[in-house]
Amino acid sequence: MLSVSNLSVTFSQYEKGLRRKQLTVITDLDLEVQAGEVVAVVGASGSGKSLLAHAILGILPENAAVGGTMLFHGQPLTPERCQQLRGKAIALVPQSVGYLDPLMRVGQQVQRVAQLNGLSKPAARTAVKQTFQRYDLPPQADRCYPFQVSGGMARRVLVSTAVVSQADLVIADEPTPGLHPDVVTETLNHLRELAQEGRGVILITHDIGAALLVADRVAVFYAGTTAEIASAQDFASGNLRHPYTQALWRSLPQNDFVPVPGTQPSPEALPVGCLFSDRCPWVTEACLPERPALRAVRRGLVRCIHADR
Amino acid sequence: MLTGEGLWFRYAPQLPWVIQAQTLAVEPGEVVGLMAPSGFGKTTLAKLLAGYLAPTKGRVSVDSQPLPRRRYCPVQLVFQNPELAVNPRWRIDQILREGHPPQMHQLDALGIHSGWLTRYPHELSGGELQRIAIARTLNSQTRYLIADEMTAMLDANTQALIWQAVLDYTRAHQIGVLVVSHDWPLVRRLCDRILDLAADQDHCTLVSGVAE
Amino acid sequence: MTTLAPPQIRAPKKQSNRRQQTLWTIGLCAFFLAAVIFSTWVIGDAGLNPVLTQRNQSPSLAHPFGTDWLGRDMLTRSLHGMSLSLRVGLLAATASAAIAALLGLAAGTLGGWVDAVICWIIDVCFSLPHLVLLILIAFAVGGGTRGVIIAVALTHWPSLARVVRAEVLQVNSSDYVQLSHRLGRSPAWVARHHMVPHVVPQLLVGLILLFPHAILHEAALSFIGIGISPHLPAIGIILAESMRHLSTGYWWLGVMPGLLLLLSVKAFDWLGENLRALLDPRTSQG
Numbered sequence: 001m002l003s004v005s006n007l008s009v010t011f012s013q014y015e016k017g018l019r020r021k022q023l024t025v026i027t028d029l030d031l032e033v034q035a036g037e038v039v040a041v042v043g044a045s046g047s048g049k050s051l052l053a054h055a056i057l058g059i060l061p062e063n064a065a066v067g068g069t070m071l072f073h074g075q076p077l078t079p080e081r082c083q084q085l086r087g088k089a090i091a092l093v094p095q096s097v098g099y100l101d102p103l104m105r106v107g108q109q110v111q112r113v114a115q116l117n118g119l120s121k122p123a124a125r126t127a128v129k130q131t132f133q134r135y136d137l138p139p140q141a142d143r144c145y146p147f148q149v150s151g152g153m154a155r156r157v158l159v160s161t162a163v164v165s166q167a168d169l170v171i172a173d174e175p176t177p178g179l180h181p182d183v184v185t186e187t188l189n190h191l192r193e194l195a196q197e198g199r200g201v202i203l204i205t206h207d208i209g210a211a212l213l214v215a216d217r218v219a220v221f222y223a224g225t226t227a228e229i230a231s232a233q234d235f236a237s238g239n240l241r242h243p244y245t246q247a248l249w250r251s252l253p254q255n256d257f258v259p260v261p262g263t264q265p266s267p268e269a270l271p272v273g274c275l276f277s278d279r280c281p282w283v284t285e286a287c288l289p290e291r292p293a294l295r296a297v298r299r300g301l302v303r304c305i306h307a308d309r
Numbered sequence: 310m311l312t313g314e315g316l317w318f319r320y321a322p323q324l325p326w327v328i329q330a331q332t333l334a335v336e337p338g339e340v341v342g343l344m345a346p347s348g349f350g351k352t353t354l355a356k357l358l359a360g361y362l363a364p365t366k367g368r369v370s371v372d373s374q375p376l377p378r379r380r381y382c383p384v385q386l387v388f389q390n391p392e393l394a395v396n397p398r399w400r401i402d403q404i405l406r407e408g409h410p411p412q413m414h415q416l417d418a419l420g421i422h423s424g425w426l427t428r429y430p431h432e433l434s435g436g437e438l439q440r441i442a443i444a445r446t447l448n449s450q451t452r453y454l455i456a457d458e459m460t461a462m463l464d465a466n467t468q469a470l471i472w473q474a475v476l477d478y479t480r481a482h483q484i485g486v487l488v489v490s491h492d493w494p495l496v497r498r499l500c501d502r503i504l505d506l507a508a509d510q511d512h513c514t515l516v517s518g519v520a521e
Numbered sequence: 522m523t524t525l526a527p528p529q530i531r532a533p534k535k536q537s538n539r540r541q542q543t544l545w546t547i548g549l550c551a552f553f554l555a556a557v558i559f560s561t562w563v564i565g566d567a568g569l570n571p572v573l574t575q576r577n578q579s580p581s582l583a584h585p586f587g588t589d590w591l592g593r594d595m596l597t598r599s600l601h602g603m604s605l606s607l608r609v610g611l612l613a614a615t616a617s618a619a620i621a622a623l624l625g626l627a628a629g630t631l632g633g634w635v636d637a638v639i640c641w642i643i644d645v646c647f648s649l650p651h652l653v654l655l656i657l658i659a660f661a662v663g664g665g666t667r668g669v670i671i672a673v674a675l676t677h678w679p680s681l682a683r684v685v686r687a688e689v690l691q692v693n694s695s696d697y698v699q700l701s702h703r704l705g706r707s708p709a710w711v712a713r714h715h716m717v718p719h720v721v722p723q724l725l726v727g728l729i730l731l732f733p734h735a736i737l738h739e740a741a742l743s744f745i746g747i748g749i750s751p752h753l754p755a756i757g758i759i760l761a762e763s764m765r766h767l768s769t770g771y772w773w774l775g776v777m778p779g780l781l782l783l784l785s786v787k788a789f790d791w792l793g794e795n796l797r798a799l800l801d802p803r804t805s806q807g
Contacts (some may be wrong), residue, residue: 044463045433045464045466045467075474177462179491180346180491183340207464207465208465209465249465251469252465253465253468253492253494253497266422269424361699361703381705385704386700393695393697394697394700398718
């Protein structure tokens with residue numbers, strides 16, 4: 001349904017005075033989403049997760065230039081098409097209740113989304129009612145203002161906006177940080193249900209544990225590239241291909257809690273070769289001259305020349 | 310020892326209590342976990358212990374001395390969102406020097422590049438900024454560190470890296486740490502002792518298998 | 522998919538160096554305004570004397586703004602008027618900004634009843650019609666140049682004071698200021714290092730955006746005759762005089778000085794907007 005290949009995002013920024021520099025924040029990002037599946041995008045902050053979402057929704061700032069291809073239902077996503085599809089065929093489940101209009105009742109806001117998607121007013125009303133029922137929102141929640149609903153209820157309202165939009169593709173941007181584990185599970189299950197209805201879901205998160213609870217496939221981003229795309233079972237079964245993914249898995253507190261030292265390279269000083277080479281335990285001479293291409297290894301995709309071992 | 314005795318707190322006399330009759334203590338060099346469901350006032354309790362709020366009833370003390378109002382507070386709090394804990398118009402080195410300037414090898418241990426020092430906060434990622442916020446508190450004047458969901462916004466690798474550096478430092482300098490978090494595996498991994506506010510009394514569960 | 526060259530999703534926008542543009546705008550506006558203010562010293566008073574042989578001439582190379590019914594050069598008169606107006610506006614706006622800074626800082630930092638009283642004064646000032654208040658104050662202190670300056674200074678601070686107060690409150694309640702106290706910094710240190718860097722740019726931009734109001738209101742007061750005394754060539758007085766001649770076809774008497782006023786006011790506006798964009802580390806990257 002959605003296919004992103006070789007995506008790059010470059011910002012032009014000012015240094016001291018009038019000199020301008022080009023900062024390529026995303027280089028060679030690839031991602032594929034099918035109908036009916038949840039694809040988790042995980043990575044450290046600054047790895048380009050959110051920028052991917054912004055690029056798909058066409059809401060990057062003015063000074064950004066985008067390269068590569070993004071196909072949605074086989075058609076390229078142009079800025080005009082992004083604008084047309086945003087909130088209709090492609091919906092966003094935002095991070096927090098702060099994204100709702102504080103002065104408008106939540107029922108009305110969800111209803112407006114339904115109406116913008118071409119439902120008549122009475123049809124939109126029924127859709128809202130059904131959706132709220134489905135997510136166990138009490139009937140009076142409809143008439144609440146955003147500040148009156150609890151954290152868990154707010155999540156359900158935000159998911160409701162994606163449900164009534166009839167969107168084919170739902171992008172959830174960090175929907176779970178700092179939440180109680182019960183609310184996290186609940187929110188993730190709602191996303192799972194959306195996929196079961198035949199939509200594609202992109203779950204953007206830094207929390208690999210949460211991602212593995214619901215995702216079919218996990219795309220691991222590192223320094224603006226796709227390091228690996230693995231199926232969710234590969235994690236527990238030890239079938240991981242990229243050393244960074246393995247490091248992420250090992251560093252979970254429920255596993256070894258052993259991190260790889262160092263930090264993600266900054267966009268200003270990317271190594272010429274493999275982006276992970278300066279922290280990698282497997283690094284050899286062959287890693288340094290050029291960036292490895294994304295290739296298939298054991299029914300997954302990986303950007304590492306040593307992944308076969 | 311950092312102690313909070315019989316702490317009660319509410320924002321105004323007509324408002325309900327946020328904290329009711331909480332008592333807890335952290336020994337030097339000890340890592341204590343604090344867990345509770347949402348709405349139990351964990352953040353408020355952290356703010357009381359670090360002197361951001363004054364308890365309505367009860368008292369907070371370090372070695373039987375009340376927290377200083379004007380001088381450097383020996384109990385330092387690290388917030389969940391580093392973006393809000395730094396002045397957006399300051400450069401990083403200025404932010405680091407606001408307390409007692411940290412030593413160079415501390416910055417290295419936390420993985421802070423010297424290139425970051427001349428930038429503005431919005432030019433760093435959340436993980437990088439959180440390292441700055443932590444480095445600011447790790448100096449000889451800090452006796453206790455309260456980490457309020459300090460790594461909830463970070464990926465697993467960065468989380469493990471940061472905790473490793475922080476625990477190395479606090480063990481070496483006998484600093485007591487209070488870990489406030491929802492993340493049960495993390496708390497179990499880090500802490501010598503776990504307090505559960507949801508339980509009726511503050512029963513102390515001793516957990517084995519602490520990370521080295 | 523084949524190996525066709527991938528179509529650009531969004532071509533890198535052809536944009537010129539925006540910071541350069543911003544600096545140029547600031548430079549040009551500042552130069553223009555300075556030129557208007559200091560022009561009177563260069564061109565002198567010669568054009569102000571009546572030359573009855575050259576009455577009512579329409580704009581030409583010798584007299585770009587034309588001449589009036591006494592044969593006085595309108596360019597000289599307009600520049601003198603604009604220069605006077607700018608100086609009066611500068612003084613009044615600066616005084617107004619000082620009041621705004623003082624009250625805004627007091628309301629934001631002291632809080633409690635001080636805040637309540639200052640907010641009440643701001644609300645009262647807002648509820649009265651601006652021009653009426655101006656006229657009343659100018660009249661009460663006896664009119665003239667002094668009256669205009671006092672009236673403008675006393676009526677233009679409320680909106681800026683409100684901005685300063687909001688900024689101070691926001692910075693004061695932020696985590697990083699709370700943290701600064703816990704790091705052992707004194708309130709004075711916090712004010713100097715956290716508050717000032719936030720408030721000064723607001724104040725500077727606010728001050729510049731006050732000028733156009735101050736100048737327009739100064740012109741308005743002079744226009745209705747209770748401002749600057751009629752024998753001085755203030756822009757408001759020139760405009761008022763021209764009203765009598767507009768219907769007789771001497772359009773340049775009103776249009777040319779009016780354009781100069783418009784351009785000066787707009788120059789301040791551009792100056793303020795561009796300065797604001799430059800001073801914020803976030804937008805200065807755009």
